[in-house]
Amino acid sequence: xxxxxxxxxxxxxxxxxxxRKISREDIGYKINLLSDDPASAPDLVAWARMTGNSVLRLxxxxxxxxxxxx
Amino acid sequence: MALPHVFEASWPDPTKLGADSKSAAILLNEAKETxxxxxxxxxxxxxxxxEPSLGFHLGISGLISPDSRLVFSNIDRMEVFAVADFxxxxxxxxQIQVSQTGQADFQVxxxxxxxxxxxxxxxxxxxxxxxxxxxxxxxxxATASGVRLPLPENWSTALWDSTSWAGPxxxxxxxxxxxxxxxxxxxxxxxxxxxxxxSLPLIVSSALAxxxxxxxxKNLADKIGxxxxxxxxxxxxxxxxxxxxxxGADHLISASFLYINAEQLVTVLAxxxxxxxxxxxxxxxxxxxxxxxxxxxxxxQGNIRLTIHHATTFEDVKTFLETLKATxxxxxx
Numbered sequence: 001x002x003x004x005x006x007x008x009x010x011x012x013x014x015x016x017x018x019x020r021k022i023s024r025e026d027i028g029y030k031i032n033l034l035s036d037d038p039a040s041a042p043d044l045v046a047w048a049r050m051t052g053n054s055v056l057r058l059x060x061x062x063x064x065x066x067x068x069x070x
Numbered sequence: 071m072a073l074p075h076v077f078e079a080s081w082p083d084p085t086k087l088g089a090d091s092k093s094a095a096i097l098l099n100e101a102k103e104t105x106x107x108x109x110x111x112x113x114x115x116x117x118x119x120x121e122p123s124l125g126f127h128l129g130i131s132g133l134i135s136p137d138s139r140l141v142f143s144n145i146d147r148m149e150v151f152a153v154a155d156f157x158x159x160x161x162x163x164x165q166i167q168v169s170q171t172g173q174a175d176f177q178v179x180x181x182x183x184x185x186x187x188x189x190x191x192x193x194x195x196x197x198x199x200x201x202x203x204x205x206x207x208x209x210x211x212a213t214a215s216g217v218r219l220p221l222p223e224n225w226s227t228a229l230w231d232s233t234s235w236a237g238p239x240x241x242x243x244x245x246x247x248x249x250x251x252x253x254x255x256x257x258x259x260x261x262x263x264x265x266x267x268x269s270l271p272l273i274v275s276s277a278l279a280x281x282x283x284x285x286x287x288k289n290l291a292d293k294i295g296x297x298x299x300x301x302x303x304x305x306x307x308x309x310x311x312x313x314x315x316x317x318g319a320d321h322l323i324s325a326s327f328l329y330i331n332a333e334q335l336v337t338v339l340a341x342x343x344x345x346x347x348x349x350x351x352x353x354x355x356x357x358x359x360x361x362x363x364x365x366x367x368x369x370x371q372g373n374i375r376l377t378i379h380h381a382t383t384f385e386d387v388k389t390f391l392e393t394l395k396a397t398x399x400x401x402x403x
Contacts, residue, residue: 011351011359012371016329039351039359039370046369047328050313 003032007061011039015047022053022067029067036061073275080270098270101277108217108280109230111245117263118273122213122231122242123149127156128263129227129244131255133184133207134161141166142186143174144365145196147211150186171316172196172366179205187222190215193349193362193375194315195322207250213242217284218319226250235283236380237276241268286380294378295320297387301376304391309398313369323376324349326363327398330372338397339374344390347375372398 004021006014014035022029033044044063048055052069076097082088084095099113106113119125126149130140140163142150154163164183166174172191179185183205190197192214207226212219216234225247232241244263246252254263298320305312311328327335332350339346349360350373359370374394378387 010357012329012331015371019329037351038357042359042364042367043369043371046313046326046367049367050311050328050369 001030001032003034006033006035011037011043014040015043018065025067027067031065033063033065034061076274077271080274094270097274101273104277104281105243108284110220115245115247117244118268119242119244119264120240120268125229125242125244126150127153127255129209129229130186131157132252133209133226137182139164139183141179141183143168145172145191145362146186146188168365170367173199176200176203179203182206189219190319191362193360194324194366195318197318227252232276235280237279238272241272241276290380297378297382298323300387309395315368321378325374326369327372328369330398330401332372334401335372335374335397342393349373349375
């Protein structure tokens with residue numbers, strides 16, 4: 001699985017970079033997003049709900065994202 | 071009464087003898103009666119606070135007994151969390167996780183508990199809809215609801231902020247029910263809630279404000295409701311990737327926009343003449359996202375909070391919405 005390292009980047013950059021990255025990928029694509037921004041946990045969940053994708057929190061700063069929608 | 075006259079008439083100490091003091095005492099009593107009438111409490115239950123946030127400590131800690139537990143929700147004000155933390159070495163507490171619609175399930179209450187009840191959330195407008203709370207005592211946070219929502223029947227202490235009826239800032243109103251077992255948690259000499267005195271000009275100005283606010287609200291409530299719907303409809307139809315908090319109080323709207331830096335958004339809107347607040351981390355002094363948005367599962371980035379005032383017009387809203395749409399499109403590029 002690829003990793004997108006957004007450590008040290010502040011909101012809304014991690015979500016912007018994630019959206020940009022997966023827009024070029026196929027449905028079913030998985031990526032591991034690293035982010036230590038305090039807004040990332042709530043915002044990745046909200047982003048997944050709003051865009052129809054999936055997010056799984058692996059640890060404090062690590063999130064597994066699955067692309068489910070274009 | 072004109073404001074300069076209020077300052078002139080209200081400098082003497084209302085507790086002293088003498089003609090000037092007597093007229094100041096009359097002003098103070100009239101103001102108390104005005105608030106009592108609108109807030110539906112007794113005038114002798116009212117205390118004025120020069121520091122509205124202090125009312126959270128006075129109102130909550132004053133109700134605590136040694137076998138109490140403090141129960142509050144995760145969308146309560148940060149001041150409530152601070153009081154819970156302050157009391158926690160002696161008093162256990164329980165934080166209720168609200169539902170997606172912002173409702174706290176107070177079924178967890180036991181008869182010796184002290185509950186914190188927020189009538190309306192100032193960020194999202196979420197209104198508390200449950201009817202009865204069974205516990206020892208209830209502190210009611212009415213700082214955002216103002217005169218809009220009634221107190222529950224068995225309230226013990228309640229706090230209002232003068233700004234909620236467009237009164238002056240720096241004035242809180244704490245009501246302590248005659249039925250409540252309340253003890254002043256601060257060092258004190260007598261049974262007053264605050265060491266006092268609170269600025270009489272502020273109190274009188276706020277009493278004038280609440281009178282005119284209530285009179286206006288009768289005529290303008292429908293307009294504010296219509297403006298709320300208009301704003302919601304426009305955002306959901308015309309601005310993609312937006313997240314609106316569910317409709318609660320008509321005068322408050324919280325909207326978040328994906329891929330937007332709230333600090334930039336608020337700054338651009340301010341430059342264009344629109345004052346809006348934000349619950350996003352980048353706009354907060356502690357760099358933390360709003361605990362209320364996070365608790366409700368709402369997007370915290372690109373967040374703005376709108377307050378619709380009595381004076382807000384359909385024209386204002388139309389111009390604002392067009393500006394908002396254009397600004398978001400520009401920032402997303």
